[in-house]
Amino acid sequence: MTMRCLMNCFFGVPINAMAATRTSSLWGIPFTLNFNNNNHFSSNSRSLSYISNSTSSPAPRVGFLGIGIMGSPMAHNLLKAGVDLTLWNRTKSKCDPLISLGAKYLSSPEEVAASCDLTFAMLADPHSAIDVACGNHGAANGMAPGKGYVDVSTVDVDTSKLISERIKATGALFLEAPVSGSKKPAEDGQLIFLTAGDRNLYETVAPLLDIMGKSKFYLGDVGNGAAMKLVVNMIMGSMMASFSEGLLLSEKVGLDPKVLVEVVSQGAISAPMYSTKGPSMIQSVYPTAFPLKHQQKDLRLALGLAESVSQSTPIAAAANELYKVAKSHGLSDEDFSAVIEALKSKFQQS
Ligand SMILES: NC(=O)C1=CN([C@@H]2O[C@H](COP(=O)(O)OP(=O)(O)OC[C@H]3O[C@@H](n4cnc5c(N)ncnc54)[C@H](OP(=O)(O)O)[C@@H]3O)[C@@H](O)[C@H]2O)C=CC1
Numbered sequence: 001m002t003m004r005c006l007m008n009c010f011f012g013v014p015i016n017a018m019a020a021t022r023t024s025s026l027w028g029i030p031f032t033l034n035f036n037n038n039n040h041f042s043s044n045s046r047s048l049s050y051i052s053n054s055t056s057s058p059a060p061r062v063g064f065l066g067i068g069i070m071g072s073p074m075a076h077n078l079l080k081a082g083v084d085l086t087l088w089n090r091t092k093s094k095c096d097p098l099i100s101l102g103a104k105y106l107s108s109p110e111e112v113a114a115s116c117d118l119t120f121a122m123l124a125d126p127h128s129a130i131d132v133a134c135g136n137h138g139a140a141n142g143m144a145p146g147k148g149y150v151d152v153s154t155v156d157v158d159t160s161k162l163i164s165e166r167i168k169a170t171g172a173l174f175l176e177a178p179v180s181g182s183k184k185p186a187e188d189g190q191l192i193f194l195t196a197g198d199r200n201l202y203e204t205v206a207p208l209l210d211i212m213g214k215s216k217f218y219l220g221d222v223g224n225g226a227a228m229k230l231v232v233n234m235i236m237g238s239m240m241a242s243f244s245e246g247l248l249l250s251e252k253v254g255l256d257p258k259v260l261v262e263v264v265s266q267g268a269i270s271a272p273m274y275s276t277k278g279p280s281m282i283q284s285v286y287p288t289a290f291p292l293k294h295q296q297k298d299l300r301l302a303l304g305l306a307e308s309v310s311q312s313t314p315i316a317a318a319a320n321e322l323y324k325v326a327k328s329h330g331l332s333d334e335d336f337s338a339v340i341e342a343l344k345s346k347f348q349q350s
């Protein structure tokens, strides 16, 4: 084991009074994790300290690539918890608020990966996830034994396997960990991680996932996390399309769609998504939490997944068409609830 790896294995200085303690391991070497409630930040913020064998040692250096709608609050929560954080984003200005709070910035994914023990990536789609991990000055160039790469982007199985192979070829470990939950759960540290890949890396990053999320699933081999995420988002995309039809139909037959939202919220098909998005959809406003272009990407990838095993998915296929229509009318960057616009007469083909 290299000295660098040993350093990585024994990081940490306790921050505040201990609220909970957990034993974990990094690269097979046990260490103890202390979680602290930190009232300086929001009530659900958690601080993290790593202690090993009562010897003070450097904190883990954590990188975060992709500071968009999701990456920004996730990185923010790590920062609030006292994590030593280094950022990269294609558009640097999006990192400025976090830099002003103490995050560092480096000018390429390669430099971030080279300077950090653990690197997270939250990119838009398969193309950007591959480019940031495997492209020129990509993270793989900075990876080495003793490091870990955690891709939390929503991508397809083949993309995740490709990135995994490239990262593991360097001797580093790889975990895919796409998330369920949108902008608000990301801000509140309430995401659900769907992980797969190196079990040791899962154990190592579990305390960091616990800062950003409320639960985590370990699903086995690389690809299972991506597949789970795509199935969940396939269901979600179809639900939203169906809800949109219901809202418009209720209005056209003279019902109050606000009452429909209330009725739905009290019955068996109640879902937080309907209660939170319904009122703004009725007003034709779509503040972006989950961009419509990403929902359509997920439906496209889910249909590919279904195709790969000859599973029939006609409902998702129809929903995908609706999102494509919405995109063609310039709604890509609106919230995915803007799919309702594609059903309005101004967008319907005569
Ligand atoms: N928003 C949501 O509710 C959720 C989103 N997701 C998934 O998380 C991922 C990120 O989503 P979200 O944060 O909403 O999306 P955003 O569009 O806000 O952020 C996308 C990120 O990817 C970067 N990016 C895009 N293209 C490239 C490229 N070619 N090269 C390098 N970087 C690139 C963007 O950089 P730049 O700032 O320069 O454009 C930005 O950092 C997606 O896979 C999405 O499906 C998962 C759960 C919920």
Ligand SMILES: O=CCCC(=O)O
Pocket (backbone or CB within 6 Å): 154, 179, 180, 181, 182, 233, 290
């Ligand atoms: O991928 C986006 C998921 C959004 C959500 O789970 O609310």
